[in-house]
Amino acid sequence: MNEALTLLSFGDQGWGDQIARGVLVTISLAIATLPFGLIIGFLVALAKNSSEPSLKLAANIYTTIFRGLPELLTLFLVYFGVQIGIQQGMRLLGFESYIEVNSFVAGMVALSLVFSSYASEAFLSAFRGIPQGQYEGGHALGLSRYQTMTLVILPQLIRLALPALGNLWLILLKETSLVSVIGLADIVRESGIAARVTKEPFLFFGIACLIYLFLAIISSTGLARIERWSKRGDVSR
Amino acid sequence: MTAANPLTGWKSPPQAKRPWTWTKITGHILMALWVIAGFYLLVYLLGNLEKPILEFLTPHLSGAWAEYAERQLATHEFDSFLERYGNKYIEGFLVTLQIVGLSLLVGAALSIPIAIARSSKWKIFSTPAYAYVYFFRGTPLLAQTFLIYYGAGTFRPELEAVGLWGFFRDAWYCVIFAFSLNTSAYQAEILRGAIMNVPKGQWEGAAALGISKPVTFFKVILPQALMVALRPYGNEIILMIKGSAIASIITIYDLMGETRRAYSRTYDFQAYIWAAVAYLLIVETLRRVWDKIEARLTRHLIR
Numbered sequence: 001m002n003e004a005l006t007l008l009s010f011g012d013q014g015w016g017d018q019i020a021r022g023v024l025v026t027i028s029l030a031i032a033t034l035p036f037g038l039i040i041g042f043l044v045a046l047a048k049n050s051s052e053p054s055l056k057l058a059a060n061i062y063t064t065i066f067r068g069l070p071e072l073l074t075l076f077l078v079y080f081g082v083q084i085g086i087q088q089g090m091r092l093l094g095f096e097s098y099i100e101v102n103s104f105v106a107g108m109v110a111l112s113l114v115f116s117s118y119a120s121e122a123f124l125s126a127f128r129g130i131p132q133g134q135y136e137g138g139h140a141l142g143l144s145r146y147q148t149m150t151l152v153i154l155p156q157l158i159r160l161a162l163p164a165l166g167n168l169w170l171i172l173l174k175e176t177s178l179v180s181v182i183g184l185a186d187i188v189r190e191s192g193i194a195a196r197v198t199k200e201p202f203l204f205f206g207i208a209c210l211i212y213l214f215l216a217i218i219s220s221t222g223l224a225r226i227e228r229w230s231k232r233g234d235v236s237r
Numbered sequence: 238m239t240a241a242n243p244l245t246g247w248k249s250p251p252q253a254k255r256p257w258t259w260t261k262i263t264g265h266i267l268m269a270l271w272v273i274a275g276f277y278l279l280v281y282l283l284g285n286l287e288k289p290i291l292e293f294l295t296p297h298l299s300g301a302w303a304e305y306a307e308r309q310l311a312t313h314e315f316d317s318f319l320e321r322y323g324n325k326y327i328e329g330f331l332v333t334l335q336i337v338g339l340s341l342l343v344g345a346a347l348s349i350p351i352a353i354a355r356s357s358k359w360k361i362f363s364t365p366a367y368a369y370v371y372f373f374r375g376t377p378l379l380a381q382t383f384l385i386y387y388g389a390g391t392f393r394p395e396l397e398a399v400g401l402w403g404f405f406r407d408a409w410y411c412v413i414f415a416f417s418l419n420t421s422a423y424q425a426e427i428l429r430g431a432i433m434n435v436p437k438g439q440w441e442g443a444a445a446l447g448i449s450k451p452v453t454f455f456k457v458i459l460p461q462a463l464m465v466a467l468r469p470y471g472n473e474i475i476l477m478i479k480g481s482a483i484a485s486i487i488t489i490y491d492l493m494g495e496t497r498r499a500y501s502r503t504y505d506f507q508a509y510i511w512a513a514v515a516y517l518l519i520v521e522t523l524r525r526v527w528d529k530i531e532a533r534l535t536r537h538l539i540r
Contacts, residue, residue, distance in 0.1 A: 047264070047267075050260055050264075051260075052258075052260045052261050052264045053264070054261065054264035054265050054267070054268045055260055055261075055263060055264030055267065055268075056264075057264075057268060058264060058267035058268045058270075058271055059267075061271050064517075064521065065517065067520075068516065068517045068520040068521055068524075069479070069513055069516055069517060069520075070478075070479040070480070070481075070482035070493065070516055071479065071482075072482040072483060072485075072486075072493060073482055073493060073496075073509065073512055073513060073516060076497075076509055077509050077510075077513060080500070080506060080509060081506065081509070084506050170375075174375075174376065174377040174378075175377070177377035177379045177380055178377075178379060178483075180379070181379075181486055187380075188377070188379060188380055188383065192383065192387075195387060199390075200391060201383075201384075201387035201388045201390050201391055202384065202387075202388035202389075202390075202391035202392065203391070205380060205383045205384040205387060205388050206384060206388065208380050208383075208384075209372070209376040209380050209381065209384055212375065212376040212377055212380060213371070213372060213375045213376055216375040216376075217375070
């Protein structure tokens with residue numbers, strides 16, 4: 001027991017600081033992905049909700065692809081694809097060089113693609129929960145389409161989409177672990193290194209699992225609070 | 238058949254003209270991009286079939302074209318990616334199928350006692366079941382797989398003593414074990430949710446008819462619950478297929494593993510494109526088939 005505590009302590013003897021750095025990387029990756037995923041997801045949902053068939057089809061192809069691919073494969077496609085794409089572009093311009101894409105950025109792009117395609121479904125079902133009368137009311141008040149969207153629809157939309165988006169956030173948090181495969185020093189990678197060096201794999205991977213669990217618990221309490229806040233205007237029945 | 242409008246002979250009023258709004262322009266541009274990307278991909282992947290295409294075309298060609306094709310066939314070394322690795326991909330696909338199938342079955346068997354314990358009135362049963370479900374749903378599958386595969390090494394002496402070391406040393410068994418535990422937690426929640434979804438009146442009605450509890454459960458409640466659970470079960474299968482790619486990280490040569498091996502040998506990006514095509518085909522086919530099955534099984538329900 002004492003041995004385990006020494007291994008987990010901060011400083012020269014233990015792996016506490018390395019793992020703490022990994023936690024920071026994991027959290028910052030998830031938080032960096034979130035805004036892109038939400039914005040792209042909202043735009044894709046708008047496209048799916050439009051009456052224009054070509055726009056709807058284009059958006060549906062997007063979600064079909066990124067919901068159908070395994071997240072790990074999307075990650076590799078982005079990581080190696082962007083690398084090869086840039087290299088070929090450079091070759092066309094006459095440069096011969098080897099370029100390595102930052103694994104944080106690659107992870108961010110891949111996770112944004114996946115997150116946005118799931119988020120678009122969440123937003124779409126929220127759109128369906130808003131009665132047509134809300135748009136007509138906005139129109140009757142003389143609001144422009146943009147104003148109706150931002151002032152009338154969006155506040156209600158967020159409330160309706162929040163539970164599903166909360167779930168997606170929890171999934172995103174777990175999916176960041178995949179980026180360790182392309183070399184990002186997140187929780188899984190740091191604890192993997194510690195496990196290999198100290199030959200205590202069960203301890204370190206167990207700790208990694210517990211950290212993820214802890215992050216999930218914190219997120220759920222936070223999400224519950226946000227949900228309560230978003231419903232503060234509801235009439236209590 | 239008489240026309241609706243005797244003056245023009247039209248059967249229905251003409252479609253309203255849709256003007257070129259910004260939405261329409263954006264939609265057409267995006268669709269054009271998809272079509273171009275798809276076409277480019279098709280040409281890129283069809284490069285593999287250069288030889289069969291040339292062989293097929295040669296007898297139908299004439300003049301300079303035929304000469305060109307014959308020269309190409311005679312002098313060119315055809316060494317396509319598909320020819321070299323196609324079989325590997327099929328083998329990998331079968332391995333993926335085995336992993337997913339086995340894990341889902343074992344998980345389904347495990348999920349029943351967990352779901353029962355989880356909805357038990359007694360805390361000694363419900364709390365551990367809740368913790369189990371929370372753990373496996375709250376942590377990444379990758380970390381769970383590592384915990385089991387690498388973590389088993391910590392207990393090597395103990396495992397050797399009970400003769401289980403052979404099981405945990407093998408990546409294949411570890412993957413099945415980890416995935417089964419993971420999916421059992423998800424399936425337990427699906428099952429519990431579905432059973433809770435059946436109205437209480439069904440239990441009471443069966444009790445009023447003098448039907449015993451076990452018979453009520455299996456003949457009245459479970460069939461209705463499984464109807465509700467069909468869609469989440471379908472989603473779970475798809476999640477499992479996608480999640481099984483993780484097995485490749487611990488040296489299993491499933492579809493993803495074969496892809497990574499092919500890429501590391503050739504540095505040919507096609508490796509990943511083929512994998513993407515394969516996974517998309519599998520998931521999309523399954524989704525459509527499952528929708529059909531669901532529609533068929535729930536056709537008596539008013540929706």
